[in-house]
Amino acid sequence: MVKMNSRWQVTSIQTTLWCCLLFTLLLAKNVYALSTVKASIDKNPAMINESIVLTIIADDDIHRNALDTSALLDDFIVGRTSVSSQTNMVNFKTSRTTQWQIILIARRAGELIIPALKIENIASKPIALNVLAQGDKTQENRQQDIFVTSKLSSTEVYVQQLVTLTLKLHFSVELKSGSLTEPSLPGANIEKVGQDKQTDTIINGKRYRVVEQTYAITPQQSGEFTLAAPVFSGDIMTASKRRSSFLSFAQTKPVSVRGDEISLTVKASPSSYPNQDDWLPSELLSLHQEWQTNGNSLKDNIFNVGEPITRTITLTAAGLAKAQLPEIVMPNTQGLKIYPDQAQLHTNLTKERLVSQKVQNFALVPSYAGEFTLPEMSITWFNTITNKTQFATLPAQKIIVEAGEVPITNQATPVITSQTKQAQPTSSTITPTVKVIQKESLLTWIFLSLWLLTTLFWLIHIRYLKRNNNEIPRQLNNNNHQTNANHYLALLAACKKNNASQALNLILPWLNQLLSNKNIEISTIAQAESQVNDQNFATALNDLQQHLYGKSALVGAPSWQGDTLLASIQKLNKQKQAIKTTNEKHSLNP
Numbered sequence: 001m002v003k004m005n006s007r008w009q010v011t012s013i014q015t016t017l018w019c020c021l022l023f024t025l026l027l028a029k030n031v032y033a034l035s036t037v038k039a040s041i042d043k044n045p046a047m048i049n050e051s052i053v054l055t056i057i058a059d060d061d062i063h064r065n066a067l068d069t070s071a072l073l074d075d076f077i078v079g080r081t082s083v084s085s086q087t088n089m090v091n092f093k094t095s096r097t098t099q100w101q102i103i104l105i106a107r108r109a110g111e112l113i114i115p116a117l118k119i120e121n122i123a124s125k126p127i128a129l130n131v132l133a134q135g136d137k138t139q140e141n142r143q144q145d146i147f148v149t150s151k152l153s154s155t156e157v158y159v160q161q162l163v164t165l166t167l168k169l170h171f172s173v174e175l176k177s178g179s180l181t182e183p184s185l186p187g188a189n190i191e192k193v194g195q196d197k198q199t200d201t202i203i204n205g206k207r208y209r210v211v212e213q214t215y216a217i218t219p220q221q222s223g224e225f226t227l228a229a230p231v232f233s234g235d236i237m238t239a240s241k242r243r244s245s246f247l248s249f250a251q252t253k254p255v256s257v258r259g260d261e262i263s264l265t266v267k268a269s270p271s272s273y274p275n276q277d278d279w280l281p282s283e284l285l286s287l288h289q290e291w292q293t294n295g296n297s298l299k300d301n302i303f304n305v306g307e308p309i310t311r312t313i314t315l316t317a318a319g320l321a322k323a324q325l326p327e328i329v330m331p332n333t334q335g336l337k338i339y340p341d342q343a344q345l346h347t348n349l350t351k352e353r354l355v356s357q358k359v360q361n362f363a364l365v366p367s368y369a370g371e372f373t374l375p376e377m378s379i380t381w382f383n384t385i386t387n388k389t390q391f392a393t394l395p396a397q398k399i400i401v402e403a404g405e406v407p408i409t410n411q412a413t414p415v416i417t418s419q420t421k422q423a424q425p426t427s428s429t430i431t432p433t434v435k436v437i438q439k440e441s442l443l444t445w446i447f448l449s450l451w452l453l454t455t456l457f458w459l460i461h462i463r464y465l466k467r468n469n470n471e472i473p474r475q476l477n478n479n480n481h482q483t484n485a486n487h488y489l490a491l492l493a494a495c496k497k498n499n500a501s502q503a504l505n506l507i508l509p510w511l512n513q514l515l516s517n518k519n520i521e522i523s524t525i526a527q528a529e530s531q532v533n534d535q536n537f538a539t540a541l542n543d544l545q546q547h548l549y550g551k552s553a554l555v556g557a558p559s560w561q562g563d564t565l566l567a568s569i570q571k572l573n574k575q576k577q578a579i580k581t582t583n584e585k586h587s588l589n590p
Helices: 002-031 440-456 462-476 478-496 500-514 525-532 535-549 551-555 563-588
Strands: 037-041 051-058 076-090 093-106 110-114 127-132 146-152 156-158 163-171 175-180 188-192 197-203 206-219 223-227 231-241 248-258 262-267 284-293 302-304 309-318 336-340 344-350 353-366 370-374 377-383 388-394 397-402
Touching: 037 127, 051 248, 076 231, 076 248, 093 248, 146 231, 146 248, 146 262, 163 175, 284 377, 284 388, 309 377, 478 500, 478 563, 500 525, 500 535, 500 563, 525 535, 535 563
Parallel strands: 156 262, 302 397
Antiparallel strands: 037 051, 051 093, 076 093, 110 127, 146 163, 163 206, 175 231, 188 206, 197 206, 223 262, 231 248, 284 309, 309 353, 336 353, 344 353, 370 397, 377 388
């Protein structure tokens, strides 16, 4: 019986404790219900375009979206808003708070009112704020810690005329983080120029760190425009003391600074401009040329056949982006093959003026010696300083190409003597040395004897004579074949080794020997293409010259591959040799 009473007492005590706890929780809910909403600002007065931190504190745990800030939009630009909640317990007393920090920037100077803000039908008190304009005498003794300046190189431009915008962020406090908005303008191309620059400066005795950004703006339509004000948003480091005077803790404070708006007038292109489709407004535009050959500058415009000639044309324009620079086109000239290189573009910013350059290289290959006239080159542009149409011109000029020896670099032409008929190998290639024994006299006597025997015993020995006569042309042409083989084998070796320079040097000697029956001396590649009249061969030669004198020779493209030329040479050599053998065979038949 005693045990039952003890158990009943324990259960009763537990039930009582649970009821007390539940009552306490219900009471706490009523005790910690929202009762006050307080508002404060971090500075008063404040400068125009300077950020103000508005702090709203509610004495309860409130949802972050419970605060309505729409009433601030009439007089302020509302920036970043941060929300935090905190719970404290001291001597078994619990307190809860919810805090909003709102960045505000005044839209105008003067006396402004931060209106009362409500949370669950409980409102804060309104705050009177004095906003000072720039240069206000009241603000002379108080300088801003952070401010932004912006400047256009010109506030009145023509359509598609480039203008530079310079943004400078000044700050005298330690920045933890931040970002500056990029400029925006309807119907304009905007591009950042270069990297950010950092400098130091002193303004009215106060030292500032300055971060500078530059943008190139090209309006694409005429009219009156307003360039949006730049806005900086970030956090700065502040020091607050807690618990003791010798302990300090770094804190961050949100800031936001707004620059000034800038008006821009964009004028349409004049109707008197010759070609509206090629409208090119600039402060200064010029054309310049240089000549080079074999890596050295050349005077008097005198060149030699077979030498690579490089003509470099530079287009320089002030107040134009590199994407606006027109294409440089060199007109065709009879007798000259022109190989344009990839254009090189450069941009440089000097004293708020953007200067762009386009450098274009042209490789010229003359087909023969003589005098060539290069046509005039002209670019039409509009001078935005004088408001007149002008022309950048390279006048027509003459170049002289002198005839010279066949360009065989490090190559000695094989010499065949009448006594030995032995071909000498070239110094730059390894070719088999073929000894040719002079048999011309012996063959002549055999030939005469055979013809005598043919006359006497024609009916009896006709088959025998034909069989011997078939061997004679092979022996007669042996010398020519051996000599031609020297060039031919060397040329094949150069193609297999992908040696472009050596292959080009061997083309003419090989063709002169191969086509010797035509009694024509081939001295240029153009003549070689004309005499051979084979499209595959011409294409292979053009690729070879393009590699040596075109873009590949200037900028170091991948090595030349001789497979195409090798196949053309083998095919052509086989065809010509077959024709020779057939003709000689028919000429010897009775």
